[in-house]
Amino acid sequence: MGIKLFLLILFFAVMVGVGFYSRRHVNSVDGFVLGGRSVGPWLTAFAYGTSYFSAVVFVGYAGQFGWKYGIASTWIGIGNALIGSLLAWVILGRRTKVMTQHLSAKTMPDFFGQRYGSKSLKIVASVIVFVFLIPYTASVYNGLSRLFGMAFNIPYTWCVIAMAVFTAIYVILGGYMATAINDFIQGIIMLFGIVAVIAAVLNGQGGFMEAVSKMAQIPSDVPATMGQPGAFTAFFGPDPLNLLGVVILTSLGTWGLPQMIGKFYAIKDEKSINTGTVISTLFAIVISGGCYFLGGFGRLFDSAEIYNAETGAVVYDSIIPSMLSKLPDILIGIVVVLVLSASMSTLSSLVLTSSSTMTLDLLKDNIMKKMSEKKQIITMQILIVFFIVVSVVIALDPPTFIAQLMGISWGALAGAFLAPFLYGLYWKGVTRAGVWAGFIAGVGITVSNMFIGYIASPINAGAVAMVAGLVIVPLVSLVTPKLKKEDVDEIFTCYEEKVVSTKKRNL
Numbered sequence: 001m002g003i004k005l006f007l008l009i010l011f012f013a014v015m016v017g018v019g020f021y022s023r024r025h026v027n028s029v030d031g032f033v034l035g036g037r038s039v040g041p042w043l044t045a046f047a048y049g050t051s052y053f054s055a056v057v058f059v060g061y062a063g064q065f066g067w068k069y070g071i072a073s074t075w076i077g078i079g080n081a082l083i084g085s086l087l088a089w090v091i092l093g094r095r096t097k098v099m100t101q102h103l104s105a106k107t108m109p110d111f112f113g114q115r116y117g118s119k120s121l122k123i124v125a126s127v128i129v130f131v132f133l134i135p136y137t138a139s140v141y142n143g144l145s146r147l148f149g150m151a152f153n154i155p156y157t158w159c160v161i162a163m164a165v166f167t168a169i170y171v172i173l174g175g176y177m178a179t180a181i182n183d184f185i186q187g188i189i190m191l192f193g194i195v196a197v198i199a200a201v202l203n204g205q206g207g208f209m210e211a212v213s214k215m216a217q218i219p220s221d222v223p224a225t226m227g228q229p230g231a232f233t234a235f236f237g238p239d240p241l242n243l244l245g246v247v248i249l250t251s252l253g254t255w256g257l258p259q260m261i262g263k264f265y266a267i268k269d270e271k272s273i274n275t276g277t278v279i280s281t282l283f284a285i286v287i288s289g290g291c292y293f294l295g296g297f298g299r300l301f302d303s304a305e306i307y308n309a310e311t312g313a314v315v316y317d318s319i320i321p322s323m324l325s326k327l328p329d330i331l332i333g334i335v336v337v338l339v340l341s342a343s344m345s346t347l348s349s350l351v352l353t354s355s356s357t358m359t360l361d362l363l364k365d366n367i368m369k370k371m372s373e374k375k376q377i378i379t380m381q382i383l384i385v386f387f388i389v390v391s392v393v394i395a396l397d398p399p400t401f402i403a404q405l406m407g408i409s410w411g412a413l414a415g416a417f418l419a420p421f422l423y424g425l426y427w428k429g430v431t432r433a434g435v436w437a438g439f440i441a442g443v444g445i446t447v448s449n450m451f452i453g454y455i456a457s458p459i460n461a462g463a464v465a466m467v468a469g470l471v472i473v474p475l476v477s478l479v480t481p482k483l484k485k486e487d488v489d490e491i492f493t494c495y496e497e498k499v500v501s502t503k504k505r506n507l
Contacts, residue, residue: 007333011189011340012166018181022174029376032175033106033356034266041267041275043180046187048263048276049283050345052084052254053190054140058291058339061250063319066295069243070215070232073296076247077289083251085284089264089277092255095425095495096264097273102494106265107353108258108417109361115424116432117487121439126361128416128443129258130354136409137350137387138394140343160395163344164388171348172381176266179348186341187283193338194290200331201294201323211297218299232299245460252466253410256418259353270501298323351391355383408446411462415442419469427474428488434477438469 026032039047065073100106103114109129113122141160170178205211212233220231222238231238254260267273298319306318324335359379364371371379419442420435442465448454449461 003329003333007337008340011337012162014185015166015170015182015344016173018185019170019173019178022170022178022181026173026175026177026377029106029360029373031177032377032380033352033360034262035176035180037101037266038268039177039180039266039272041272042279043184044263044267044272045276045279045283047180047183047345047349048089048260048280049085049287050183050187050190050342051259051263051349052080052284052346053287053291054342054346056139056346057250057288058342059320060139060317061246062291062295063298064295064316065243065246066292066298067314067316067319069237069239069296070234070299071212071293071296072232072234072237072240072243073292074289075236075243075292076250077285077287077292079247079251080288081281081284083247084254084288086277086281088255088260089273089280092261092422092425093264093267093273093277094270096261097267098494099425099491100265103491106360107357108261108421109357111424112420112435113361115491116420116430116435117483118432118435121432121435122361123366124439125417126357128413128439129357130362132409132412133259133350133354134387134390135394137347137354137391139409140347140350141391141395157396160392163340163347164392167344167347167351168385168388171352172384175377176352179345179352180266182348183345186345189334189341190287190338191283193334193341194287194294196331197324197327197335197338198290198294200327201297204326205297205300211300214300215297232296242457242460245457245463248463248466249407249410249414249459252418253414253462256414256416256421256466257410258357258413258417259349261421262349262353294323295320347388347391351384351387352380354387355380358383407458407462408450411458411465412443412446415446415462415465415469417442418466419473422470423473423477428492429477429482430473431477431480431482433480434473437476438473441465441468441472 030037061076062073065076069075099115100111103111105111105114107126107129109122109125112125113119141163170182174181202208202211205214216230216233218232219227219229220238221227222231237243267276301319301323303322306315306322307313308315324332327335359371359376363379364376368375368379416439420430420438423430423434445465445468446458446461449458455461455464
């Protein structure tokens with residue numbers, strides 16, 4: 001217990017210390033929200049990766065999809081690395097940085113307002129962000145409850161409150177720069193932690209080959225496999241179609257999430273984008289690939305404690321804690337700090353995105369007509385406290401579908417924003433009507449499915465919402481009135497601007 005408490009206290013002390021260190025960057029809105037748009041490749045890549053993977057992934061998704069798809073759930077981690085990280089940086093990174101800087105856009109709703117010349121789009125986008133980031137923020141706490149109960153016997157309430165308080169302190173003190181530096185530290189912890197945990201868990205099963213051999217003997221409970229053993233070690237697992245839906249949502253989804261895309265706004269230069277692409281991809285392979293690979297062996301730890309006593313159903317959130325409960329104290333301490341790191345990095349990114357969006361896109365110029373730089377920063381700091389308090393209230397008394405909240409949030413946000421943002425960076429032909437159609441389709445499919453349930457899984461519904469947006473936005477744009485040609489041409493001149501470069505960078 002002493003070792004675990006020491007690691008926790010050290011972890012929280014470092015986080016707060018970074019907040020105080022980063023205070024010097026909080027002298028402007030650009031500094032508070034984007035770190036002055038001068039954040040280097042290592043900090044940006046780790047900020048992107050740690051915002052991507054939270055306790056929801058490590059405890060909830062890894063346990064749930066590892067149980068359902070076996071070792072094939074590793075494909076989700078590979079998809080996250082190749083599509084959610086590598087392709088996202090290659091396709092969106094440079095263009096996002098260039099166009100948002102040209103438009104002086106600080107948030108994703110701000111981009112929509114400037115790119116499509118519509119204040120209404122900006123306001124509606126900010127409302128969508130506010131509504132759907134709150135449940136996602138609440139779901140981040142969910143992965144902590146069982147781990148803390150297993151490691152410390154501390155009530156879940158105190159875990160949630162402590163995490164919320166320390167996150168609020170360093171985000172309010174240091175803004176984006178504090179979150180970026182802390183994300184880097186938390187990312188290092190996550191990298192070492194996941195490798196140590198996988199090695200320890202597999203070693204407890206007699207090694208990798210022995211663990212795979214045991215998995216191969218487990219009969220599948222998916223009707224399509226007719227109860228045959230070996231499905232959980234098959235290349236694509238027992239249910240490839242639903243596995244594909246998870247890969248699409250968790251990988252392509254990052255392309256439309258404001259807290260992820262915001263990392264590209266803040267990056268420093270060309271070299272930072274190239275370096276950041278490599279670092280971010282490798283980080284995702286280790287963290288996401290490692291989480292889902294570990295979860296893939298969940299059925300080897302089948303025991304009474306992972307089932308609901310009343311219904312007999314598997315409680316997916318208890319699978320990973322059950323796997324880890326037999327580890328030595330020092331490793332359990334590392335796991336707790338690992339999951340705290342993953343959760344706090346995601347939480348800080350979410351509350352900073354929510355508060356900046358509400359302040360800059362909804363309150364400023366609409367409700368509060370005259371807002372000085374100082375007043376904007378203070379308003380964002382107050383809203384950070386507000387968002388954290390609301391998310392804590394939801395997390396302490398969660399609705400029955402808390403485990404699905406992340407899927408619903410990702411589906412609505414990425415379904416609404418992915419297509420209008422992606423096409424807006426590359427194609428001059430996107431119209432306001434096309435963007436409105438994308439917003440309506442993304443939110444409409446996700447929310448209507450919550451109540452009607454015509455798509456069984458909210459994760460698959462989110463994937464459908466994203467793909468629908470990619471089809472609907474260009475189709476509607478082709479048949480609706482175009483934006484003024486001179487306005488669009490002026491926006492796209494940012495890509496034609498000449499810059500001086502060394503031969504080391506360009507031949």
